[in-house]
Amino acid sequence: MQRRYLIFISAFVMVFSSVLVAQSPAVKKYNSLAVRIAKEALGSNNSFDMLEELCANIGNRISGSPQATKAILWAKTKMEEFGFENVHLEPVMVPHWVRGPVEEAYLLLPSGQRERLKIAALGGSIATPPEGITAEVIEVKSFDELQKLGGKAKGKIVFFNRPMDRTLFQTFAAYGGAVDQRGHGAVMAARVGGVAALVRSMTTRIDDSPHTGAMGYVDTVNKVPSAAISTRGAEYLSKILSQGIAVRIQLKLSAQTLPDVESANVVGELRGTEKPNEVIIMGGHLDSWDIGYGAQDDGAGCIQSLEALRLLKKLGLKPKRTIRAVMFMNEENGGRGGTAYAAKDRPGEKHIAAIESDAGGFSPRGFGIGDTLTYTKVAPWGPLLRSFGADQITLGGGGSDISPLGQKGVPMI
Amino acid sequence: MQRRYLIFISAFVMVFSSVLVAQSPAVKKYNSLAVRIAKEALGSNNSFDMLEELCANIGNRISGSPQATKAILWAKTKMEEFGFENVHLEPVMVPHWVRGPVEEAYLLLPSGQRERLKIAALGGSIATPPEGITAEVIEVKSFDELQKLGGKAKGKIVFFNRPMDRTLFQTFAAYGGAVDQRGHGAVMAARVGGVAALVRSMTTRIDDSPHTGAMGYVDTVNKVPSAAISTRGAEYLSKILSQGIAVRIQLKLSAQTLPDVESANVVGELRGTEKPNEVIIMGGHLDSWDIGYGAQDDGAGCIQSLEALRLLKKLGLKPKRTIRAVMFMNEENGGRGGTAYAAKDRPGEKHIAAIESDAGGFSPRGFGIGDTLTYTKVAPWGPLLRSFGADQITLGGGGSDISPLGQKGVPMI
Numbered sequence: 001m002q003r004r005y006l007i008f009i010s011a012f013v014m015v016f017s018s019v020l021v022a023q024s025p026a027v028k029k030y031n032s033l034a035v036r037i038a039k040e041a042l043g044s045n046n047s048f049d050m051l052e053e054l055c056a057n058i059g060n061r062i063s064g065s066p067q068a069t070k071a072i073l074w075a076k077t078k079m080e081e082f083g084f085e086n087v088h089l090e091p092v093m094v095p096h097w098v099r100g101p102v103e104e105a106y107l108l109l110p111s112g113q114r115e116r117l118k119i120a121a122l123g124g125s126i127a128t129p130p131e132g133i134t135a136e137v138i139e140v141k142s143f144d145e146l147q148k149l150g151g152k153a154k155g156k157i158v159f160f161n162r163p164m165d166r167t168l169f170q171t172f173a174a175y176g177g178a179v180d181q182r183g184h185g186a187v188m189a190a191r192v193g194g195v196a197a198l199v200r201s202m203t204t205r206i207d208d209s210p211h212t213g214a215m216g217y218v219d220t221v222n223k224v225p226s227a228a229i230s231t232r233g234a235e236y237l238s239k240i241l242s243q244g245i246a247v248r249i250q251l252k253l254s255a256q257t258l259p260d261v262e263s264a265n266v267v268g269e270l271r272g273t274e275k276p277n278e279v280i281i282m283g284g285h286l287d288s289w290d291i292g293y294g295a296q297d298d299g300a301g302c303i304q305s306l307e308a309l310r311l312l313k314k315l316g317l318k319p320k321r322t323i324r325a326v327m328f329m330n331e332e333n334g335g336r337g338g339t340a341y342a343a344k345d346r347p348g349e350k351h352i353a354a355i356e357s358d359a360g361g362f363s364p365r366g367f368g369i370g371d372t373l374t375y376t377k378v379a380p381w382g383p384l385l386r387s388f389g390a391d392q393i394t395l396g397g398g399g400s401d402i403s404p405l406g407q408k409g410v411p412m413i
Numbered sequence: 414m415q416r417r418y419l420i421f422i423s424a425f426v427m428v429f430s431s432v433l434v435a436q437s438p439a440v441k442k443y444n445s446l447a448v449r450i451a452k453e454a455l456g457s458n459n460s461f462d463m464l465e466e467l468c469a470n471i472g473n474r475i476s477g478s479p480q481a482t483k484a485i486l487w488a489k490t491k492m493e494e495f496g497f498e499n500v501h502l503e504p505v506m507v508p509h510w511v512r513g514p515v516e517e518a519y520l521l522l523p524s525g526q527r528e529r530l531k532i533a534a535l536g537g538s539i540a541t542p543p544e545g546i547t548a549e550v551i552e553v554k555s556f557d558e559l560q561k562l563g564g565k566a567k568g569k570i571v572f573f574n575r576p577m578d579r580t581l582f583q584t585f586a587a588y589g590g591a592v593d594q595r596g597h598g599a600v601m602a603a604r605v606g607g608v609a610a611l612v613r614s615m616t617t618r619i620d621d622s623p624h625t626g627a628m629g630y631v632d633t634v635n636k637v638p639s640a641a642i643s644t645r646g647a648e649y650l651s652k653i654l655s656q657g658i659a660v661r662i663q664l665k666l667s668a669q670t671l672p673d674v675e676s677a678n679v680v681g682e683l684r685g686t687e688k689p690n691e692v693i694i695m696g697g698h699l700d701s702w703d704i705g706y707g708a709q710d711d712g713a714g715c716i717q718s719l720e721a722l723r724l725l726k727k728l729g730l731k732p733k734r735t736i737r738a739v740m741f742m743n744e745e746n747g748g749r750g751g752t753a754y755a756a757k758d759r760p761g762e763k764h765i766a767a768i769e770s771d772a773g774g775f776s777p778r779g780f781g782i783g784d785t786l787t788y789t790k791v792a793p794w795g796p797l798l799r800s801f802g803a804d805q806i807t808l809g810g811g812g813s814d815i816s817p818l819g820q821k822g823v824p825m826i
Contacts, residue, residue, distance in 0.1 A: 043580040045619050167456040169801045206458050363776075388582045 024380035033317075034384040040311055042388065047307045050078065051300065051361075055293040062123075062290040063330040064096030064261045071286050075266040075302065075327045082310045084268030084325065092340040094263040094330040097124055099290055100254030105198075105227065107237065108134070108248040117237070119227040120210035120291060121255040122182060122199065123333045124217070128225050132252035133157070135195050139241050143180070143188050154193030157249050159200075159241075160185045161234050166204040172359065175202055182213050186226035196251055197226040200234040208232050212289050214333050225253050265337045269324035270309055277348050278321040281341075282308055282355040285331035285401055300361025302327050321352065328401040331358065335400055342404035354406065355413040356399030366392030370412035378413070437793035446730075447797040453724055455801065463491065463716045464774075468706040475536075475703040476743040477509030477674045484699050488679040488715065488740045495723045497681030497738065505753040507676040507743040510537055512703055513667030518611075518640065520650065521547070521661040530650070532640040533623035533704060534668040535595060535612065536746045537630070541638050545665035546570070548608050552654050556593070556601050567606030570662050572613075572654075573598045574647050579617040585772065588615055595626050599639035609664055610639040613647040621645050625702050627746050638666050678750045682737035683722055690761050691734040694754075695721055695768040698744030698814055713774025715740050734765065741814040744771065748813055755817030767819065768826040769812030779805030783825035791826070 041047070058074060061067040072089065079087040105117040138153050140146045141162040146153060160181035164174040178200075185197035201211040210228045217223045229237065240247055266286065272278060284301020288294020305325040312319065328337035353374070355367075366385065369375040375395045385391040398412040406412040454460070471487060474480040485502065492500040518530040551566050553559045554575040559566060573594035577587040591613075598610035614624035623641040630636045642650065653660055679699065685691060697714020701707020718738040725732065741750035766787070768780075779798065782788040788808045795804040811825040819825040 038582070039580040042582065048619070167452040169451070169455065206461070 024383065026381050027383045030384055035387050037311055037315065037317075038388045040315060041307065046310065047303050050303045050306060051295060054302065055295045055299045060290050060292060060294055061286065061288050062097070063094040063263055063287045063333060063336075064098075064258070065290065068263060068287055068329065072264050072266055072327075072329070075286060075306070076268075078306055079266065079268030079325065082268075082306070083313055084309055085271050087266075087268040089264035090267055090340065090344060091262055091264050092329055092336050093260045094287075094336050095124075095334045096258040096261045097333060098256060098258060100127065100256060102252050102254035103227075104132075104252050105229070106250045107240075108250060109240075110246060117233045117249070118208050118210050118230045119198070119233070119251075120212045121253045122186075122215040122226045122228055123212055123289065124215045124257065125186070125226045125253060125255045126217075126223050126257075127255050128196070128251055128253045130252075132250050133196050133225065134248055134250040137198070137237070137241065137247050137249050138194075139238055143184070146188055146192060149192065151193070153189065156194055157196045157198055157251065158185070158189035158192075158194040159198045159229075159234075159237060161200045161238050163200060163231070164202060164204050171204060174204060178202060179213070182215055182226075182228070184216070186215055186224050187218055187221050189226075190222045190224045194224060196224050198249070198251070199226065199228050201228045201231050203231060206231045206235065212291055225251065225255070227251065227253060263329045263337075265329050265341055266327040267324060268309070269322050270312060270319055272321040272323075273318045274320040276322050278350050278352050279324055280321060280353045280355065281324045281326050281351060281402070281405075282357075283326035283328055283401055284357050285329070285337065286327040287330050287332055287337075289332055296360040296362075298331065298358045301357035304357045304361070304364075326401075331401050338401035339404050341401075342408060351405055351408075351410040353413055354402035354410050356402040358399050358401065364388075364390040366390050366394065367413050368394050368397030370397040370406060374411040374413070437796065439794050440796045443794075443797055448800050450724055450728065450730075451801045453728060454720065459723065460716050460720045463719060464708060464712050467715065468708045468712045473703050473705060473707055474699065474701050475510070476507040476676055476700045476746060476749075477511075477671070478703065481676060481700055481742065485677050485679055485740075485742070488699060488719070489681075491719055492679065492681030492738065495681075495719070496726055497722055498684050500679075500681040502677035503680055503753065503757060504675055504677050505742055505749050506673045507700075507749050508537075508747045509671040509674045510746060511669060511671060513540065513669060515540075515665050515667035516640075517665050518642070519663045520653075521663060522653075523659060530646045530662070531621050531623050531643045532611070532646070532664070533625045534666045535599075535628040535639045535641055536625055536702065537628045537670065538599070538639045538666060538668045539630075539636050539670075540668050541609070541664055541666045543665075545663050546609050546638065547661055547663040550611070550650070550654065550660050550662050551607075552651055556597070559601055559605060562605065564606070566602065569607055570609045570611055570664065571598070571602035571605075571607040572611045572642075572647075572650060574613045574651050576613060576644070577615060577617050584617060587617060591615060592626070595639075595641070596628055599628055599637050600631055600634050602639075603635045603637045607637060609637050611662070611664070612639065612641050614641045614644050616644060619644045619648065625704055638664065638668070640664065640666060676742045676750075678742050678754055679740040680737060681722070682735050683725060683732055685734040685736075686731045687733040689735050691763050691765050692737055693732075693734060693766045693768065694737045694739050694764060694815070694818075695770075696739035696741055696814055697770050698742070698750065699740040700743050700745055700750075702745055709773040709775070711744065711771045714770035717770045717774070717777075739814075744814050748817075751814035752817050754814075755821060764818055764821075764823040766824050766826055767815035769815045771812050771814070777801075777803040779803050779807065780826050781807050781810030783810040783819060787824040787826070 058067050058070045061071045105119040107115040135157045137159050138156045139159040139161050164178045168174040182199045185199050189197040208230045210230045215226050282305040284298045309325050330336040369378050379393045382391040382393040402412050471480050471483045474484045518532040520528040548570045550572050551569045552572040552574050577591045581587040595612045598612050602610040621643045623643045628639050695718040697711045722738050743749040792806045795806040798804040815825050
């Protein structure tokens, strides 16, 4: 039995090596260079220093905020310091939503007890009246369930409490299966006469931090305020409701949407030596939600793009095609930066790939490729990334900031 | 070109699938079960709740401390609550080192300036005299360099400042390449007449946190105190020294080693239904350094072992062989628990594998197997772990708590 496995393993290793290494000319040609780039990257503290400057020194940076402007100037300065070419801002009008000073919710129990709940207004929400909204709470797990309640939700605060499915190893799939509640909860609540939407935070963790995120309204439906409740708060509230106790919540929010303001994407590049008009863009989004630091979402993606170009420059490597770093503005609540980048007329230029990093920094494991044809080209390069554990090349990719380019046929990574 | 790659990829996928899936009977047989176990694990918050109880409620738990005793009782209670069999403590005498209340270092510049440095006594260090040790600092990067200084280090505080090589993707290799300074720095400093050892913290991060860890003395050499300095502090100190400035440091430590005390390993198991005397142990170490929470080192390893058995129990799965969870005591500064476990007479029992998790929790990526024979058996099971991304089965493994078993020929994972 052991011998059989030994033979199997040997055969497997041989097949694996011969297929991936010997048959991929790119791996033979570039492997030592790939290792050199990786060592330079790992050996420098530059990425972390930049991330600290962006997230700890500048801080959160929602579109239209003074910090967003600071972040734009910071990124431009970095690009200039590193010697990128053609560094410039590309103006874009962005939404200007502000949370305001008031954000509180109290659980009012029939006993007269009053307990504070940890909440955060969802991005885009309107305010409550200054005295707040006080109403009974009704819990649902889905829009279907809400529809079936008929008139029962009228006058109530609708509590959307379907958890992200944490049994899914791919947490983005779990996010995708729950985020409709955050995006459309307020509209769905208002349609059945609800007075506000309270949404379980989008996270698989059970903790006390409410997570904000984007929500939207439609013109044909009455606007009601919408806030996230922490997962622990949601579990607690659900437990009380399951006991048949009639619970009211007093909700006060001061959020408002001000007129659009001018902001910008930040762009810099290394010009290609042979085909400068063929462009590969690499980007992340510079804006972040107004609570927290935005280190993973998406400071890391911005830093990765800046650092990739800096490393090439540092090592004296000149790409044949132009590689362009793009710091997109307003991914979180509008996606205006991504749309504007793709819409801009760039005579003579052809984008041959758009790479976006917006899935968190963590330990990079590889690349997801948006289309089969690109996948077949890129997959054999996987072994070039093996020395630092990022060699998982998978089919399926894209990102919100590059999707407007994707719609124009640019391969997305 | 594209077509060629498409064919290549298809061929590769076919070969890969056929070799790994079709030819490994274990994968066919157990895949749906593996997915079921993984889903149960991902779906429950039990691991995080346990980790919080151990690390946040009990806290740090160095051998001999009251918290170590609390952790032992906590682990035993958990095992009993989960219905493990044969739950018991296995007594072991452990070292009892205490940091004491005083721990400070000041940089004394020729200008008269006095700056506080962030330091932490290394585990096992003796104290300084109450008034501290004040002496000039001399920096070295290696023991060789120290030897070559001849008499120059006499009367001085020796500053060991060789960084972990952060260009190594395998950070344990980087750790291994620097940790001699922490373990033996005090002895090497004393040999050349040094009065104390100051060691750059073992981390690739540049930050202000000094990292403690184990150090040792030998009977034939004078004992001098030893402390870790934060990496940022080390960089700063090195910069000043590189300018040729004569720098003194005042170091005060109150650490001491008290007499050994009785402690215990915590053991519980699921008895095998067919071969109960063939035992697989899974373990982590319950003790942790006396600063910080010990969540990664090694709360996570303990929780993984407890949770693995709990999951089997919860799903009604009965192993053919006995699977035993062992919470080792005193990995950090003595390894007495691992030694005692292996030394204990267990009539009739045969250990067929020892699994240790002590490389941090993070996202599990797979298993390292200590010997080739075991590797050839286990490697084909990799695909069973693919649904949760832990399918990297690599050759090379072991761990400090299971190495005494390994020396007796038990396969280590």
